[in-house]
Amino acid sequence: MNLAKPFEKIGDSCLGFLEQGGRMGIFLFACLLNLVKPPYPLFPMIRQAHFIGVRSLFVIIFTGAFTGMILALQGYYTLTKFGSEGMLGSAVALSLVRELGPVLTALMVVGRAGSAICAEIGIMRNSEQIDALECMAIDPYKYLLAPKYVAGILTVPLLTAIFDVIGILGGYLIGVVLLDVNGGTYFQGMYASVDWQDIKMGVVKSLVFGLLIVWIASAKGYFLHRERSGGFGAEGVSRVTTDAVVLSSVAILVWDYLISAIML
Amino acid sequence: MSKEQPAAAIELVGVEKRFGRQTVLRDVNLSVASGKTTVIVGASGEGKSVIIKHMLGLVRPERGEVLVFGSNLARARKKELNRIRMEFGVLFQNVALFDSMSVFDNVALPLRERTKLSETVIRAKVREKLDLMDLIDADDKFPAQLSGGMKKRVGLARALMLDPKVVFFDEPTTGLDVSRSNEIYRLFHKTQRQLGYTAVIVSHDVPKIFKLADYVALLAEGKIQGVMSPEAFQLSEQPLIRRYVEETMGPIYSSAKEESALYEPA
Numbered sequence: 001m002n003l004a005k006p007f008e009k010i011g012d013s014c015l016g017f018l019e020q021g022g023r024m025g026i027f028l029f030a031c032l033l034n035l036v037k038p039p040y041p042l043f044p045m046i047r048q049a050h051f052i053g054v055r056s057l058f059v060i061i062f063t064g065a066f067t068g069m070i071l072a073l074q075g076y077y078t079l080t081k082f083g084s085e086g087m088l089g090s091a092v093a094l095s096l097v098r099e100l101g102p103v104l105t106a107l108m109v110v111g112r113a114g115s116a117i118c119a120e121i122g123i124m125r126n127s128e129q130i131d132a133l134e135c136m137a138i139d140p141y142k143y144l145l146a147p148k149y150v151a152g153i154l155t156v157p158l159l160t161a162i163f164d165v166i167g168i169l170g171g172y173l174i175g176v177v178l179l180d181v182n183g184g185t186y187f188q189g190m191y192a193s194v195d196w197q198d199i200k201m202g203v204v205k206s207l208v209f210g211l212l213i214v215w216i217a218s219a220k221g222y223f224l225h226r227e228r229s230g231g232f233g234a235e236g237v238s239r240v241t242t243d244a245v246v247l248s249s250v251a252i253l254v255w256d257y258l259i260s261a262i263m264l
Numbered sequence: 265m266s267k268e269q270p271a272a273a274i275e276l277v278g279v280e281k282r283f284g285r286q287t288v289l290r291d292v293n294l295s296v297a298s299g300k301t302t303v304i305v306g307a308s309g310e311g312k313s314v315i316i317k318h319m320l321g322l323v324r325p326e327r328g329e330v331l332v333f334g335s336n337l338a339r340a341r342k343k344e345l346n347r348i349r350m351e352f353g354v355l356f357q358n359v360a361l362f363d364s365m366s367v368f369d370n371v372a373l374p375l376r377e378r379t380k381l382s383e384t385v386i387r388a389k390v391r392e393k394l395d396l397m398d399l400i401d402a403d404d405k406f407p408a409q410l411s412g413g414m415k416k417r418v419g420l421a422r423a424l425m426l427d428p429k430v431v432f433f434d435e436p437t438t439g440l441d442v443s444r445s446n447e448i449y450r451l452f453h454k455t456q457r458q459l460g461y462t463a464v465i466v467s468h469d470v471p472k473i474f475k476l477a478d479y480v481a482l483l484a485e486g487k488i489q490g491v492m493s494p495e496a497f498q499l500s501e502q503p504l505i506r507r508y509v510e511e512t513m514g515p516i517y518s519s520a521k522e523e524s525a526l527y528e529p530a
Binding site: 123124127128129131132134135136137138139143 | 320321347357358361362363373377426
């Protein structure tokens with residue numbers, strides 16, 4: 001048995017990891033550069049914003065409503081133990097604005113739009129459509145990727161805002177309408193405890209998450225042919241799409257912690 | 265190629281390419297004559313498509329130069345690469361049509377993205393090309409709704425949209441029946457006569473492709489084994505070319521060679 005074999009494997013994996021990290025870093029830089037460089041094709045951006053934003057709306061409203069409702073239900077149960085039902089509004093709003101709104105919205109967008117972006121670009125790579133663009137002297141970064149980045153960065157914060165509002169209304173439905181918490185107290189507590197710092201944290205998180213989702217999904221699809229585990233065919237597309245969803249979800253949770261730690 | 269032949273549009277000089285530990289091209293030297301048709305043949309997996317990808321600047325060599333109109337693509341920056349690619353048209357092996365766009369939008373894309381022409385002019389130009397390819401009724405269809413032959417014709421229309429100086433054909437008739445193949449060859453012949461472009465064709469369709477070729481090059485063992493006219497190719501004594509010709513076409517009968525005694529002066 002070759003004793004060096006296990007070390008070779010570890011070294012190979014490390015090199016692969018570094019190579020992929022470097023590639024994705026350069027890719028992000030190139031995408032952001034093309035984002036600020038004119039021209040700014042309006043129609044593709046609107047189409048992508050429609051795809052990532054408008055078409056995610058239903059799932060965002062649905063999950064937002066139920067998140068708010070669950071928060072109110074659980075919050076009411078806990079707060080009554082301390083006789084503080086009046087704090088229900090601020091508990092629901094703070095949880096949503098600072099944490100659950102940005103994180104759950106981002107996770108929903110990963111599942112709905114991130115996977116689709118990765119699969120779309122992966123299939124384009126597989127079927128030489130990206131090569132065809134390059135051969136026509138059309139820059140794929142500008143034509144294909146930049147509109148997705150603009151759309152991701154713009155729509156995720158907007159979806160988060162909608163999620164928060166719907167969540168607060170869901171909480172109102174359970175807390176005020178069903179559990180008889182005073183409506184004025186619900187909103188007054190919210191008004192008193194949520195300040196601009198909380199809103200800012202939510203906005204920063206959702207902007208970063210929007211960028212993360214599009215970056216990871218598009219890079220995974222774009223570099224399908226460079227995957228060390230063999231990236232061709234339908235199986236290759238399915239593998240990178242799964243990787244993109246898992247990696248994006250983990251990255252969202254890690255960055256959620258980092259941003260919270262920095263901004264608190 | 266001899267000195268009296270036309271100037272080279274593309275030249276590969278000492279090109280070497282490796283993928284991981286596998287060396288695909290060892291020392292490729294190839295000159296593509298301007299305005300002529302050069303066909304690259306060779307067994308599957310030899311790296312014929314890799315040569316085309318070098319010419320297109322999609323792949324950079326480990327060593328050597330890829331000169332296109334005098335510019336070295338192996339070192340070219342993105343801007344220069346794009347300037348040169350404006351002169352290219354490509355028909356990919358699997359056509360690479362944008363599957364979420366209609367036939368019309370596929371063909372119009374180079375004009376929309378690379379020129380400042382008005383939509384009215386673009387429409388007229390696209391319709392003209394679709395008409396030339398006998399596709400005028402298919403303009404609102406999507407690639408998935410087309411047959412293999414139709415896809416190739418759409419790909420050809422798109423490749424010719426910017427009136428390129430060089431057109432690359434990677435296995436243009438793979439997967440097509442005889443009559444569809446002939447249709448593609450007829451359109452190639454017609455459009456090359458009209459536009460006078462330089463053509464580089466990678467093909468397995470031997471010997472039929474020889475009828476269209478001005479020059480034939482064999483890629484074997486990572487090197488170009490010779491570039492010559494189809495007639496000279498079929499009669500070549502170079503062992504690898506001879507073996508390839510015999511494998512694909514059977515033993516060639518050459519009256520000058522086989523019956524040389526009859527032609528010798530008494």
